[in-house]
Amino acid sequence: MSVGVSGRPKSGAAPVVPSVVAGLLVGFNLLGQAVALSGLVFAGALAVGLGLSTALLLASCIVATCALTAIPGMPPTAVGALQNVPVAALLPAAYLLADPTAAALSPESRVATMLALLGLSAVVTGVGMLILSALDVGRVVRLMPHPVSAGFLASAGMILILAGLSRIVDAPAPGLQGLARLPVEALPALALTLGLTGAIGLLARWRADLGPFLAVLLAFLAFYGVLSAQGLGPEDARTLGYLPPRSTQEALIGWHPGLFDAISWSFVSGHVALIAAAALIGILGAMLNLTGIELALRTDIETRRALSVTGLTNVGLGAMGGSISYVSSVNTVSMQALGARGPVARIVLLGFLAASLVYAPAIVAFTPTFVATGLLVYIGYTILSRWLLQQYRQQPLADWAISAGIVLVTVVFGILPAIGFGIVAASLIFAISYARLPVVTRLADLNVRRSSVDRGPAQSAVLDREAHRVLTLTLRGFLFFGSVEQLLEHVRAALNRPNRPDTILLDFARVSALDSAALAALQKLDFLARNSQVQIVITEASPAVAAALVRLEALLGPDPAMRFASATDAALEAAEDRLLTRLEAAETGAGARAFLDATLGDAALAQRVLSMMTREEVAAGQRLMACGDRDTDVILVERGQLAVLAPTPDGRMRRIQSLRPGALIGEIASYAGLPRAADVIAETAATVYRFNRSELDQRTRDDPELAAAWHRMIATALSRKHHRTLRMLRESR
Known part of the structure; x- marks a missing residue:
């Protein structure tokens, strides 16, 4: 702490004690997440890799946190964390590898293959971020419809809940079917898990930054206090199933270069879709976390730089078997809420994680199973609550129903069908939302829009009187199957009114593009115009749109009612001249x-x-x-x-x-x-x-x-x- 001449702390100095406390508490939270996630993924036949996986997850947090210092606008208390949400997409593969009868692989090959899945997910995520950064379109990713993004994230939370509960009952896969066959002997463990989840939730409502830590600490003390009171030791607890089985601590697999040769690439290739799903969720989660930090801490983070740094970090972590990691808005905001303001909290956090990394196998061995699963279920519930339950009052019912539908598809059919459902929903939301935008921005007769020709009073009076005979529609945006119907409706309305126009001009100056459905609709306009003996003129199309209209000209056939003009003003002038000629007023009152x-x-x-x-x-x-x-x-x-x-x-x-x-x-x-x-x-x-x-x-x-x-x-x-x-x-x- 800096001290001034008077011996008092300078007003700008960062408080040390709150920063130390914040670093320790957030570090404990990350340790708990690493232990819980490792216990979820590396169970059953994968349990021999439990200590290694925990160490790799902690190392991912350390590297990700250090990398944040290279991002402009990132607060000094920013925390990089392992991400539970993307890993949830890989759980179906983890359950297959954890089942000794599901694949003819050695324990070492199973662990190496699971680490390969985690690592490749991180690499693909990193490459995706680097591509977005190179194209400078990172902020565009944030434009994915919110109900779809929220549905993906809420689904990951639901997967974590189901996976945590399924581990208690030893179900072969996470889901409602495994929980429906709940054995009686699993009821005590389930009660302890749900009780701890509820306790964490209650204390979190009291203090979101301190409550979970106290709940887990009290659970540890209560567990070992009860063991002592009953005259039982840790080995007795293992026998009863309240601590990880001793077999998971024997012949533990550590990291070594030979693990690469043990990877089953055929298994990995069969789960490419899960890797892609994890990467997609990871990129969305990273962008949403950046937005959350910007809003909560009122800062502006350089998105392009953040994506490039985070992308390189994940590529490096993935190459070493680490997991998808990036800045955590929850932990970063918790640092601020606990009073941390300078780099001290981050230094304390990194020191705590480094020490935990050394003792990771021992920590895992003496962490009660209900603590790990209870913490995991709580993490899943907070994700589900944030992105689905709390959204009920914040979103329109139709939008919330889309998010809920994605979660439902995840529970019933799995994450991959849910992503497919979400992509379809996103496309429909875009089409419907864009179709609601007014593609026809202005309707103008000759009283409102006239050519730049200055005529005599008599001819001007004729054009004033017959102004309805020439109608100009100004269009903008992308004409596609959803929006072009608006144009058809406007033209139909004009053709059906008593004083219908003789000429309709379609000003395409602000039309960006059109698809095949729009071309078909324009062809239909030509039919309507022929039947009504009205001429339609498309004007000022951009080169790209004009190239598409060339195909339309070939479809119109002989003597079409639709014409094309390079300039709207020239088309208006020609329409006015035709109108005056038709009314035999071209020479009337001239001179x-x-x-x-x-x-x-x-x-x-x-x-x-x-x-x-x-x-x-x-x-x-x-x-x-x-x-x-x-x-x-x-x-x-x-x-x-x-x-x-x-x-x-x-x-x-x-x-x-x-x-x-x-x-x-x-x-x-x-x-x-x-x-x-x-x-x-x-x-x-x-x-x-x-x-x-x-x-x-x-x-x-x-x-x-x-x-x-x-x-x-x-x-x-x-x-x-x-x-x-x-x-x-x-x-x-």
Whole structure:
């Protein structure tokens, strides 16, 4: 502890005593888990490897804890621990190896093969983590639907409970069938196990960090106190079945290089699916533990670095026969709750585990069986409670039912069918959830979304009146079998209404991809459009989506109702032109004089205004206004088509507007005295009327009435543009 000038501890110094206590208590907890898990996995014919397995599990905790120091953002009190949950997936193989009649293998070969299963699970887990780290998609794994992740973890807890209870009754495999044939002589051991489980639970509710330690300590003291009171010794307890049989302590197998040659690789290859299941659960568990620490301790852990470090650690542990190990949120938070703040607690923890590793065989030999199984059942119950029972009030009932279904499948059929069920459930959850997202984000007729063409008042009025005849649907996201139905429903609704559209535009600019079901749905849209004599235009598809649409074009057959366009604006322009032509309004109200008549409402006055403008014939490609110029000209289109081109950040010119007969341009810069914001060029041969602001000043002095008419015309034109813009903004919300 650092001491200042006054002799008092500095305020920033980490308290030593709480850190020492925290390290010892968490170390005892990890020791208990190692003993319990070893007793579960290495039983029966595997019992000769009990001491070795316990030592390897403790060594896994030590290595995993040391590795955490290399992860940015990891608190100094972080604890790496062996993981019960992934190992639970390997229990079916462990039960086969523990049965002397199930496989013709020597005791050493059985132990070596079980260690190989544990080690390979750790290696596969580590490799998976390294791949996720290299692709930098670790956080994506956290996006697996919570009911599925919770179901996997809760299932592992249930397996530990059933396995612990099955060991008491000496069932051939963990499950309800073995427990149903409960022998009478197993009742005392079962009562002691469940009694200890309950005691641990009660004391844990009092103090989650200290209660389990006290319960196990009291169980040890009570057990050996009763033995002493009855005049019995440890060997008598072994005979009665309350301590591991003495045979498990004779000819114990230790670690040596020759174990590799004793591995039954045929047995291992027959259980690859279990190894994959353990690895999957291990990766999910690691990500959930990282999230738990971040939330509980309000820290931000670098996920990519955490995965790479943990992955390398597990590959190394697996190569030595160790088990899947990574940071434990429960033990890390317990360290903090016990008052540990600096590295002292971790040092004490590592020292305790190292000492326990040396004396692992003796610890296992004198640990009552009901203590090991009771602790294991409690661990399983806490996992089951956290990920299933407590979730009942936190999740929607449908989500909780999925988690419960995974647990039920695990109990009845095993962990592998449960994982298959979970993957199917995850896929269905994704499909249903994604299908609920609005794939059609906006429906707009010509009152809301129109092309960039500026037309005369008469034609604009026609498009306003007939706005329902052109409908634009803006889509986004992934179009697949679950979401494309929304598009069909919107199109059906549009086709069934009395004022149905003549043209439907599908804006694909934000569509990321589409599957074969979406292509079939688009083909169906073509049938619907043909029957309704409506044209459908798909616009602005990305290159990837356009490649898929090529296949659709081949399926549509001759004379389809569906068309394709590279730009939505161009498709809108074409739809408006078709609509005006169909209504015989393409030439109606077009031209400069028509614009003035509609704007001023006085034919004679309109003619006078027109007469003061200069008529010009311009060739295609001729520039009428230049970006940056400060001229004050106003141009009114009589015939032909002009384009407004604005510069882009990369220096190119992009068309932002098209001007048709009756369109007015240049009035804002003329009145505001601003430089031109864009070029205006003639797209076709055109006739225009030009008027200069200096001419207006002269007219104001000589003919105030005519000048007033001009100002009224400009004000009316600006008011119409402003009104249309506001309406489009309001209706697009």
